[in-house]
Amino acid sequence: MTRQNISVLCPDAVVIGGGPAGLMAAERLLAAGVSVALYDAMPSVGRKFLLAGVGGMNITKAEASDRFNSHYYEAQNALGPMLQAFDANALRDWVHQLGIDTFVGSSGKVFPTEMKAAPLLRAWLQRLKQAGLQLFTRHQWLGWQGANLVFDSPKGRTSVKPKVVVLALGGASWSRLGSTGVWQPWLAEQQVGIEPLKPANCGFTRPWTEQFTAAGCPIKAVAGWVKDTDSRSPIRGELLLTQDGIEGSLVYRFSAQLREQLLRSGKATLYLDLLPDRSLQDVLAVFKQAPKGKTLSRLLSSKLGFSAAKRQLLFECVEKSQWAKPLLMAAHIKRLAVELEAMRPMDEAISCAGGVRFSALDKNLMLTAMPGVFCAGEMLDWEAPTGGYLLTACFATGRWAGDGAARYIEH
Numbered sequence: 001m002t003r004q005n006i007s008v009l010c011p012d013a014v015v016i017g018g019g020p021a022g023l024m025a026a027e028r029l030l031a032a033g034v035s036v037a038l039y040d041a042m043p044s045v046g047r048k049f050l051l052a053g054v055g056g057m058n059i060t061k062a063e064a065s066d067r068f069n070s071h072y073y074e075a076q077n078a079l080g081p082m083l084q085a086f087d088a089n090a091l092r093d094w095v096h097q098l099g100i101d102t103f104v105g106s107s108g109k110v111f112p113t114e115m116k117a118a119p120l121l122r123a124w125l126q127r128l129k130q131a132g133l134q135l136f137t138r139h140q141w142l143g144w145q146g147a148n149l150v151f152d153s154p155k156g157r158t159s160v161k162p163k164v165v166v167l168a169l170g171g172a173s174w175s176r177l178g179s180t181g182v183w184q185p186w187l188a189e190q191q192v193g194i195e196p197l198k199p200a201n202c203g204f205t206r207p208w209t210e211q212f213t214a215a216g217c218p219i220k221a222v223a224g225w226v227k228d229t230d231s232r233s234p235i236r237g238e239l240l241l242t243q244d245g246i247e248g249s250l251v252y253r254f255s256a257q258l259r260e261q262l263l264r265s266g267k268a269t270l271y272l273d274l275l276p277d278r279s280l281q282d283v284l285a286v287f288k289q290a291p292k293g294k295t296l297s298r299l300l301s302s303k304l305g306f307s308a309a310k311r312q313l314l315f316e317c318v319e320k321s322q323w324a325k326p327l328l329m330a331a332h333i334k335r336l337a338v339e340l341e342a343m344r345p346m347d348e349a350i351s352c353a354g355g356v357r358f359s360a361l362d363k364n365l366m367l368t369a370m371p372g373v374f375c376a377g378e379m380l381d382w383e384a385p386t387g388g389y390l391l392t393a394c395f396a397t398g399r400w401a402g403d404g405a406a407r408y409i410e411h
Contacts, residue, residue, distance in 0.1 A: 011035040011134060012409055014149060014162040016141050018045025019178075020391060021377025021398030022168030023124060028402030029166075030131040034409055037134040037160070039151055040178065044137060046121045047177040048170070052350075052391075057117040059095060060088040061388035062108045071389045073256060075382035078358040079393060086396040088388070094395075098123040109388055141169075143186040164405040168377040168398060171352030172197050181352075183379065191369045193360040199349035200383040201390075202255055203247030204268070204340040208316055215243045217309035223276040224250050226257045226269065234273050241309055246270070246338065253385045256353065259343055272336040274310060280334045287326035296323055304333070313338075351390055353383040364404025365397065372408060376401035 011034075015026045018040035029036045038045070061068060069076045069083055086094075092102055092110055100120050101113040112120060129135070139151040139158065149165065151158040170179030181197055188194055208215075219241060223234035237250030251258075254270060261268035275283060286303045300306035300314070315323070317336050322328045346352070356375050360367060365380075367373045376397040384390050 010160045010162045011037045012162060013037070013164045013166065013405055014039065014160055015166045015168060015402075016040075016149070017168035017170060017178075017377065018042070018135075018137075019168060019170060019377060019394065020046070020049055021394040021401075022166065023128065024395050024398030025166040025168060025374070025376055025402035025405065026133055027124075027128060027131070028399055029406050030128065030133060032403075032406035032410075034164075034406055035132065035134075037136060037162070039136045039139040039141060041140040042137060042178045045125070045135070046117075048174055048179065049121060049391075050117050051174070051177060052117065054117075056115045057112050057120070058109050058386070058388045058391070059102065059112065060091050060110045060392045062088055062092075062104045062110055068389070068392075071384050071387075072382055072393065073384075075358070075380075079382060079396070081363075082396040082400040083393065086392075086399050088392060091392055091395055095120060098127065107387075141183075143183075163409050164372045164374065166374045166376060166398075166401050166405055167379065168375075168401075169379050171355060171378045172346050173199065173349040173352050175347050179378070187356065187367075190367075192367055193357040195354040195357055195381045197346065197352045197354040198259060199343050199346045200255055200259070200353040201252040201350035201386050202259075202348060203242060203245055203251060203344040204255075204258060204270075205245035205342045205344065206338065206340050207244070212312060212316060214241045214309040214312040217241050217307070218248070219272075219274075219307075219310055219313060221276070222250065222310075223273040224254060225271050226254050226261070227271075234271075234276065236276060241313065245340065245344070247344070249386060252350065253387075255343075255385070256383060258340060259353070262340070262343060268340045270338045270340060272338060274306070274314065274333045274336055275304060278304075280330055283333050284326060284330040287330055296329070350386060351378060351383065353381075355379045355381040357381050364407065365401040366404055366408065372405075374401040374405050374408075 013029045013034050013036045015022045015038040018038055026036045026038050069080060072079050095102055102110050103113055104110055139153045142150045142152055148159045148161045169183045172181030184194055218238055220238045223236045225234045235253050239246050239248035239250045258268040290299050297311055300311050317338055318332045356379055362368055365374050377394045
């Protein structure tokens with residue numbers, strides 16, 4: 001069958017991208033009485049959202065707003081008004097309105113009671129369709145042709161010319177789920193300022209010795225910091241040892257600082273306190289009181305509660321010549337330097353840094369170089385660690401862009 005060019009009647013607004021930011025923008029436009037068509041390249045929407053919820057859908061974080069906003073680093077001032085307009089409490093209330101109950105975990109993380117993303121997405125899509133959303137999946141955006149948006153679909157080319165456009169195209173991580181970053185040159189051609197995309201919330205590589213057998217093992221009950229942060233207040237968490245490095249929530253928490261160290265000097269160091277609940281003096285006393293003939297491995301296991309994986313990590317990062325020196329080993333346990341060589345590839349990262357610069361946008365997230373075109377979500381130049389911060393900002397920026405687009409149509 002030959003493919004043909006076709007044209008559809010255009011709605012008032014087009015949203016491109018079916019993640020949380022795009023869906024939220026569509027919701028706000030519909031609430032303002034605007035007709036909306038949402039286009040997504042994948043066979044179904046919300047694929048990254050669903051995958052992120054496989055291990056438990058962490059929606060947001062229940063904590064004071066100033067502390068919450070600090071997790072957005074240099075972008076916290078730009079995102080501040082959006083996060084204030086739709087903060088963690090507002091997001092939680094919104095989820096409840098969809099008929100999904102939530103609870104706050106011991107760390108302050110907010111989850112749906114069922115710990116799944118699928119029921120939330122189903123309820124949301126049902127509400128959007130009832131409000132009149134036109135949904136077009138398997139429609140790959142190809143950029144602009146004059147003033148028209150052009151899409152490639154299984155039935156051929158589609159040309160659309162709406163009054164406003166909201167771009168919520170994501171970054172370039174997990175490209176198999178739809179975020180490919182192909183939009184960058186198209187916006188650059190329109191003189192839109194774009195910060196190069198970089199991995200965020202990613203793992204890092206370092207070589208292990210041939211004796212290392214702990215790949216795939218978690219390291220729990222540890223705390224970490226980097227030199228660029230306050231080492232007097234290490235962050236508690238856990239990490240995962242991989243075949244060629246480390247990853248996990250504690251690593252992601254410092255991925256921005258570690259990435260910048262690598263870009264500046266070609267190397268980076270994550271510091272770990274392997275026993276955050278015991279003092280240096282306590283650890284040193286254990287070494288000094290150890291009976292003669294007891295091996296270091298047995299001492300670490302029986303007296304300090306080290307798992308086999310935690311012992312291997314310690315041995316990998318400390319020269320063997322120091323293993324028999326109690327003062328040095330106690331110091332390493334409380335301040336273990338894990339030297340890292342590189343970031344994992346962009347496509348393996350959970351999210352991205354970089355994107356459309358806020359200086360290229362007005363206060364409504366409209367591109368100053370392209371009136372009527374708004375941007376939202378991960379394609380904007382911000383980053384945050386995992387723990388609910390990523391999703392909250394995607395929802396908040398999508399809401400903000402949707403409201404801005406609705407006002408643009410009204411005027």
